[in-house]
Amino acid sequence: MVLPEGFVVPPWYLLVPVIVVLAGVISLLWTLEPPVTDRTVIAFAPWMMFGATLHVLYKMAAFPASIEPLFTAPMVYAVTAVLAGLVWIVAVFLHVGGLQRTTHRFVGIAGTAFFSVFAMLALIRSFESGTFEPFWPVISVVVAGIVTAITWVAVSLWFTDIAATTSATGALVVFGHTLDGVTTAVGYDVLAAGETVPVSLLLLEAGAALPTAEYVGAGWLFVFVKVVLAVVILGLFREYVDEQPRQARTILALVAAVGLGPAVHNVLLFTVA
Structure with missing residues (x-):
């Protein structure tokens, strides 16, 4: 499927x-x-x-x-x-x-x-x-914010041209996908929430099969892949943003939405249900 x-x-x-x-x-x-x-x-x-x-x-x-x-x-x-x-x-x-x-x-x-x-x-x-249960959703947002900050600082130091070119748009892409990864991991490891996206489920199951799952859960691999994928996408778009900023930022906004939309869905759903 x-x-x-x-x-x-x-x-x-x-x-x-x-x-x-x-x-x-x-x-x-x-x-x-x-x-x-x-x-x-x-x-x-x-x-x-x-x-x-x-x-x-x-x-x-x-x-x-x-x-x-x-x-x-x-x-x-x-x-x-x-x-x-x-x-x-x-x-x-x-x-x-x-x-x-x-x-x-x-x-x-x-x-x-x-x-x-x-x-x-x-x-x-x-x-x-x-x-109403806000504890784990709040923890998810805080963790995602910390991971995003660390990631963006790393990108700014080692891939300065990517951070400078994509700017706030790039930061939103990273945060959206990081929050999606963290909320999915928390849902899978802590809240016993089911995962409906087949590709995401494959990554979560792969994480569960690793020896680290006993200590840090299965979701860390999913978070890592989401963060790396977001940074890679920004790297691929760097020249495009320079040459065609209007079109490139429009596409990056859609990329951000693919992460931020499901992430906020998870946060709010875990809070109210």
């Missing part, structure tokens, strides 16, 4: 409109050609977190049955992309009209607001049901 468990294709009457709207949003953004800088990528980080929050709420059965399929995986990513893209378009027009000094500030504030409101809904529901 290649696809993860829980991969759901929604009914055509929900799928088709979302795809059409998403295609329209992408086409309009392609025409407008808004700038994509480090600040733009960071501004979209709350949107990556927002998408993960919507999927957690879906698992908590927080949505009406009629629209519930919109928040399954991978449909929730398309829905989030539509919302974020529409906000980006509004930000571009506000900036052109002189109502906003920058586009990234409006995008970041809107994304933070959406994430905060929906994350709070999930937390409130968990309080009411008595499932």
